[in-house]
Amino acid sequence: MYQSFAGKVALVTGAASGIGRASALAFAQHGAKVVVADVLVADGEETVRMIKDAGGDALFIATDVSKASEVEALVRQTVAHYGRLDVAHNNAAIEGALAPTASYTEEDWDRTINVNLKGTWLCMKYEILQMLQQGGGAIVNTASVVGLVGTMGLPAYCASKGGVVQLTKAAALEYAKAGIRVNAICPGATYTPMLNRLLAQPGAETGMLATIPLGRISKPEEVAAAAVWLCSDAASYVTGHTMVVDGGLIAQ
Template sequence: MKNMLKDKVVLVTGGASGIGAVAANAFAREGAAVVLADIQLEAGAKIAESICDAGGKALFVKADVTLEADVKDMVTTTVKTFGRLDCAFNNAGVESTPGDTVQCTNENWDRTININLRGIWWCMKYEIPEMIKTGGGAIVNSSSIAGMIAFPGLPAYVASKHGVIGLSKNAALEFATQNIRVNALCPGVIHTAMIDRLTHGEEQAERAMAEGAPMGRMGTPEEIARTALWLCSDESSFVTGHALVADGGWVAR
């Protein structure tokens, strides 16, 4: 792949760490101007700076996707800085506190849904009109294999990720005739800080997660970034309303 996103402007939420940070770098290497949005100021600014130091174009914007004003300003800043918005990787998300449906607290439910689902709705609410102005665009929303199957003990997370798929399909149908493509990306167990928080770095817990996939390993952020890149590029020009699973075979069992 070379210059798959040349002269495109890409917005990445959750761009200061994990999959988002790796994706931001991948998009920049393919010729895109990248806007990274996150609540982690120092980390996000360093990633944007490193992209610029390598000859790319990047800008960090502080944005909390649970605040509609932040989301609106994030998109406005992108367009003011680079003149347009062509692609968005709506990647910001959190894991939820473990506990079954009865044990799940109101606070856990609200936080998980507000970040993982409502945040993506707000992102699209402001991204899509800007894309329409310039003839179309591509949106990739981060779901999960938890959007395809259930994981007992994570009701809020599973509900939020199922919701992302439904929301993505709906938007894809609504704006297909305006050249807006919307897809959901469903990673399996990817070795990021989120997984480290769940396993507490315990070798046995990590091994159990890796063995959940028929390929016998966790995925890497780079593998998910390349998948998001493909969905944002013209290489996937006839793909919309799809939930693409990248999980080492987990949900095929």
């Protein structure tokens, strides 16, 4: 059964809240030892406490995924503490500024791309190097439905998430024969701190709900379940796949 991650080590970035926290908790529930990574120390340590309170084993490592030295240290410390790295969910991201393309500042563009796209690449780079030494592994990257269909007012976020989709496909092809599977999830609207900030705009939630065939916004646990499945043995023949978890949004 895919639920068994016993004896495996999972690394989740952006695990201080939202989808990342739900993913870290799910991996731990299914038997993995979990490394929780985030820039938000107190909330990241709270995720670790939640895992330990449920009987799991977890470690927090403060990490800015946009900085190569910190990502390299994250993987190195993971292996030093647990001895290996089997699974990685690269989930850390920011929404960036809310502004149309021509009004976007270079500073906001660079920051969003550096965290969301460069950060995912850096995580993959060091995770893959470790997995090559072990003879395999599984990686899932969090992209977004707006990396597939776009939306107004978030040009850097859309570009970064579209880039994550293509980066996932490239790495999946490069490392398939090495036993490393690489997939992506594309969440739609999901109740996270990021979405809550966007929903603060007048009428935003009503307008969003009107676009979702299932008529509701997802819970983080529903998206995390997809990430866990893609990293499990049940998905052993799945690589280079972009799994949409959006309540039917882009089927329209």
